[in-house]
Amino acid sequence: MEGKILTNIYNFNAGPSALPKSVLLEAQESMFNYKNSGLSVMEMSHRSPLYEEIHFNSLNKLRSLLSVPDDFEILFLQGGASLQFAMIPMNFLTPGKQAAFVLSGSWSEKAWKEASRIGETYILASTKDEMYRRIPEVNFDSCKENTAYIHLTSNNTIFGTQWPSYPIKDPNIPVCMDASSDILSRSIDWNQMDLVYAGAQKNAGPSGITIVIIRKSLMETANSHIPTILSYNTHAKSDSLYHTPPTGSIFILGLVMKWIEEQGGVEAMRLHSKTKGSLLYQTIDESDGFYVGHATESSRSSMNVTFNLRNEQLEKQFLHEAKAKGFVGLNGHRSIGGCRASIYNAVPLSHVESLVEFMKNFQKTHV
Incomplete structure (x- = not known):
C-alpha cells in the first residue's frame, strides 16, 4: 500500500540490519x-x-x-x-x-x-x-x-x-x-x-x-x-x-x-537488549541440549545470539522452516555455520517473542 511499509518479515540480519519502521516511514x-x-x-x-x-x-x-x-x-x-x-x-x-x-x-x-x-x-x-x-x-x-x-x-x-x-x-x-x-x-x-x-x-x-x-x-x-x-x-x-x-x-x-x-536513550536500548537476549538465551538453556549456545555465559552478547542444533541436517531443517515463516538472517556466518539471531536496537521485542515461539514449536516437532 502506497505510503505504508507493510511486512511479515522478521529481520534478524547481522548487517545491514533492521531499521526502525518509523524511521523508514x-x-x-x-x-x-x-x-x-x-x-x-x-x-x-x-x-x-x-x-x-x-x-x-x-x-x-x-x-x-x-x-x-x-x-x-x-x-x-x-x-x-x-x-x-x-x-x-x-x-x-x-x-x-x-x-x-x-x-x-x-x-x-x-x-x-x-x-x-x-x-x-x-x-x-x-x-x-x-x-x-x-x-x-x-x-x-x-x-x-x-x-x-x-x-x-x-x-x-x-x-x-x-x-x-x-x-x-x-x-x-x-x-x-x-x-x-x-x-x-x-x-x-x-x-x-x-x-x-x-x-x-x-x-x-x-x-x-x-x-x-x-x-x-x-x-x-x-x-x-x-x-x-x-x-x-x-x-x-x-x-x-x-x-x-x-x-x-x-x-x-x-x-x-x-x-x-524518543525511546529513552541509550540506557533504554540497553534494557531493551537485555530483555530480548534473556528470552533467547533462556530458550536455549532450557531446551535440554536441543539448542546449544556457542558463547560461554559470562561472555554472551546482547546483540548476536549464536547457537547450534544437534546436527547439521537438523540445522538446515530449522533454517528452512524459519525462512518459510518469515524469519530472515538466522544463518550463522559462512565461516562457522550454525545459527545466529542478531537483535540490534531496531529489532522489536515482538519479533524476538515470535522467534522464541517458533524455536519451541520446532523443538516439540523434532525431538
Missing part, C-alpha cells in the same frame, strides 16, 4: 523532497545550509546520546570498519612503536592483520584456541613499553561474544575500540577509551557511514606523512566535509538518533 515522507525544497537529500549540495542542518543535527544528537565529552571529535567517514583497520595504524603506528591487539573474534583478527602490514604488532590476549567462546582475560600491565595503542573489539558478531565491561586502561597507552555491532546499545566510559569507531549499519543507521569518535589530544600525535584523506586531522578540521559525505546515510542516521532519543 519518516524517510519516505521527507527524504525525497526535503522541507519542500524540491530536492532530495541525495541531490542537494553538501555545502548548502539545507544539508549542513542535517549534518550537524546528526553529529550533535550522536554526541548527546553517547555523552561524548568536548575533548573528543566526532567524525563521519566512509569505508566501514575495514578502512579503520588500516587508518588507525597509518595515523598512530609510527616506526619504533608496536600496536597491541586483543583477539576475540574474526574482526579483531582482521584489524590485527591489517595493522601488521603497516607496522609492528603483537597479540596481548586471545581466545582463538577456544573457538572464541569467551572474551579474553586482559592485563594491560603486561603491555610492552613501546606500545602505540591497544585495539579491542567490543562485540563479536560471528561468535556471539561481548565484553561485559572494559579493562581499566593504562593512562599512558591509548585504547582504540571497534564498536561496530554494539554502539548505541550501552553507554561508553570515555575515560577508558581514546578512539571508538563503528560502521553504522547495525545500530546507528544504514550502510555507507562510519562513525569515528577520537580524543583530540590523540589526534595531535598522529603521523603527518600519510595521504591527506587518510588523516583524522583532515576530517576534523573540515567537520567531516572535506569531501562529499554520504548525505543520505547521514540523514537517516540522524533519524535513528531521534528515534533512540
Whole structure:
C-alpha cells in the first residue's frame, strides 16, 4: 500500500540490519523532497545550509546520546570498519612503536592483520584456541613499553561474544575500540577509551557511514606523512566535509538518533537488549541440549545470539522452516555455520517473542 511499509518479515540480519519502521516511514515522507525544497537529500549540495542542518543535527544528537565529552571529535567517514583497520595504524603506528591487539573474534583478527602490514604488532590476549567462546582475560600491565595503542573489539558478531565491561586502561597507552555491532546499545566510559569507531549499519543507521569518535589530544600525535584523506586531522578540521559525505546515510542516521532519543536513550536500548537476549538465551538453556549456545555465559552478547542444533541436517531443517515463516538472517556466518539471531536496537521485542515461539514449536516437532 502506497505510503505504508507493510511486512511479515522478521529481520534478524547481522548487517545491514533492521531499521526502525518509523524511521523508514519518516524517510519516505521527507527524504525525497526535503522541507519542500524540491530536492532530495541525495541531490542537494553538501555545502548548502539545507544539508549542513542535517549534518550537524546528526553529529550533535550522536554526541548527546553517547555523552561524548568536548575533548573528543566526532567524525563521519566512509569505508566501514575495514578502512579503520588500516587508518588507525597509518595515523598512530609510527616506526619504533608496536600496536597491541586483543583477539576475540574474526574482526579483531582482521584489524590485527591489517595493522601488521603497516607496522609492528603483537597479540596481548586471545581466545582463538577456544573457538572464541569467551572474551579474553586482559592485563594491560603486561603491555610492552613501546606500545602505540591497544585495539579491542567490543562485540563479536560471528561468535556471539561481548565484553561485559572494559579493562581499566593504562593512562599512558591509548585504547582504540571497534564498536561496530554494539554502539548505541550501552553507554561508553570515555575515560577508558581514546578512539571508538563503528560502521553504522547495525545500530546507528544504514550502510555507507562510519562513525569515528577520537580524543583530540590523540589526534595531535598522529603521523603527518600519510595521504591527506587518510588523516583524522583532515576530517576534523573540515567537520567531516572535506569531501562529499554520504548525505543520505547521514540523514537517516540522524533519524535513528531521534528515534533512540524518543525511546529513552541509550540506557533504554540497553534494557531493551537485555530483555530480548534473556528470552533467547533462556530458550536455549532450557531446551535440554536441543539448542546449544556457542558463547560461554559470562561472555554472551546482547546483540548476536549464536547457537547450534544437534546436527547439521537438523540445522538446515530449522533454517528452512524459519525462512518459510518469515524469519530472515538466522544463518550463522559462512565461516562457522550454525545459527545466529542478531537483535540490534531496531529489532522489536515482538519479533524476538515470535522467534522464541517458533524455536519451541520446532523443538516439540523434532525431538
